[in-house]
């Protein structure tokens with residue numbers, strides 16, 4: 001099939017990027033388990049290395065199985081291209097790498113995955129980059145945080161762990177005014193629930209480890225490019241607009257136009273940072289995405305039912321699910337994630353830290369793991385695990401205080417999930 005905007009999501013999640021194999025006719029995307037590809041002749045090799053011809057050289061840069069997944073993700077997100085990476089965290093570095101430089105900063109939301117807060121507040125400093133964290137519900141604070149050295153604005157569409165929904169339209173209006181790209185981590189929503197590019201995002205990053213693969217078998221990430229940013233509007237993004245010495249002075253934006261970021265991601269990012277997704281992982285992720293919409297519908301349905309029930313339990317102080325009318329983010333569901341608020345939320349227990357530990361240890365169907373977006377239901381006590389490296393203030397700001405348990409609702413029978421939660425909550429009293 002030819003991929004086109006006329007096809008619906010359910011069709012594209014199966015067909016985008018997946019043509020019958022040209023060599024064998026295999027209908028499913030083969031796992032091209034190869035490191036290198038034979039050049040037709042020396043001229044062909046030279047053209048590939050000069051980026052004058054697109055093709056396969058070496059699997060650190062490109063691989064046909066990974067390329068099918070890249071095309072599928074770009075299509076589902078409404079972007080022009082995508083670069084797959086070895087993890088969600090790798091995707092974040094790959095997204096920032098062409099934009100940042102020593103002394104440059106990213107303005108980031110306080111409501112992020114705990115690992116991202118650590119990556120941004122600690123590790124990126126080793127590159128001379130920095131992050132300024134602000135409350136993205138406070139639009140004046142976001143505006144005020146952007147300065148001459150800001151090279152990106154970063155947030156999550158539905159933020160981990162609390163399921164808070166970011167007003168992407170308002171944030172992209174601010175980043176547009178400042179002439180700065182907006183990067184949206186769309187892991188918790190997936191393109192089935194939210195398409196950040198339609199709300200003005202420049203780049204979309206994912207941990208494919210979560211809902212996209214969907215069953216806890218893979219670590220992977222992707223950066224999707226909207227193709228809409230003018231990298232040459234000023235001299236802030238020289239990696240994309242200025243001559244590249246490693247390619248005889250080629251200018252990525254001038255040469256590749258809307259695909260500049262994607263080509264740079266492969267030709268410089270994967271070539272030199274080497275955060276490559278392997279073809280086996282791409283295969284599992286392609287399999288997962290084929291059923292994405294079905295799974296997300298069930299995650300949302302189950303989360304609505306379970307979160308609504310949890311709110312009524314007397315051991316529970318609060319539930320953060322944005323799908324519930326009680327959530328201050330409920331009014332954003334219709335505009336930002338019209339297919340539902342996802343399957344991730346937190347529950348705050350009246351019994352505090354000790355009750356949380358007892359609750360997590362008493363659950364039987366729910367697994368206590370550092371993952372989310374699996375077919376099976378998962379919990380984690382963020383304050384003692386994923387958000388452990390954060391200060392108490394950072395934990396509270398991220399919605400991961402000591403009395404809070406993060407719940408990732410799977411696609412099991414909701415009555416069984418409720419029964420399990422009920423016995424575990426009663427054990428905390």
Ligand SMILES: *Cc1c(COP(=O)(O)O)cnc(C)c1O
Nearest residue numbers: 087088089113160187207209220
């Ligand atoms: C898990 C996660 C990441 C990191 O992804 P990895 O694949 O674990 O590296 C980033 N952002 C969000 C929202 C996540 O849930």
